[in-house]
Amino acid sequence: MRFIDEVRVRVTAGDGGHGAIAFRREKYVPFGGPAGGDGGRGGSVIFEGDEGMSTLLDLTYSRLVKADKGNNGAGKDMNGRGGSDKIIRVPVGTQVFNEKNNELFGDITEHKQHLVVAHGGNGGLGNIHFATSVDRAPRKASPGTPGEVRELRLELKVLADVGLLGFPNTGKSTFVSAVSAARPKIADYPFTTLIPKLGMVSVGGGHAGGGANFVVADIPGLIRGASDGAGLGHRFLKHVERSRVLLHLVTLAHEEDREPLGDYRALREELERFDPALAERPELVVLSQGDRTDVREAHASLAADFQEEEGITLGMISAVTGEGIPELLEALARIVHEADPQNEEEEPGESTAPDESLEDSATDTR
16 A cells, blocks of 8 residues: 555535525415525534554545535425535544645644534525515525635654654564564665554553553654655654654664764754654664674774764664664663653652663653
């Protein structure tokens, strides 16, 4: 399935039905009063969050979305039937913008959440509402009002607790595959991952076992200049915005102009240029591919450089052998818990002090 994270669409709500002009026509009632019914309300256009969807692909085939009109009123005080609402399912994490002024119209962050993007028109009033003591047989009714019409832009930003960052070929997809049930494409060449992938990670048995669950997003490999739109920079950087914690993966590269500390600084610069608030998120930095001999031998000196120049404790992991993975996941779970606004007030007796066993993992939370 193609991953589409931005689409433009025109939505048109249904017009309200017209009120009717009618009179009673009954035997032995020579001067029947007004009996015109009201018009039905037009249907609205509604976006509904669906956690089972991961792309806006469906809307690329239906750029025009229309709800049903309301039926007109009829005689014998019969009101017209209201038009059916048009409900469009969209992925959770979809933001809706008004295309004309670029204002955020709404943000769909929960499953089954409804967002009315165009209200249907009101039905007109039948002539029964216009009867007075002076005019007992009014030949007057009101028309229905038109439904709202909007030009919208939908942007999908993945919802994840942990945003996984790193240059191409730093082992991000391998990491996600090792710690979750997600199976992203893995290969030894740049830009293997071309769309964000989500993986659910369970630590300590998950909720049932008293542990924790969190979602990791494998953000496609970024390059220098991503904040200016180089490569697919803007398209992917926006998916980091909702992450509570950033996990940077660095490793020894085969390119002459690449080294771990420089890669980390380059990514930090791209994040700050794209959105300064991202630079303030809690973050962990680890050296990946620790099963490689050259990586293991370089870890000590690299860790000293990161500590001296950036004040960061550089951990080391191997998604292949599992080395360092349990400690890293525990650290991530703790930081995700602390970054959740709902957990700001701890229950009496609870402690959020880090476990001493995590001291060897990457724990920079600037």
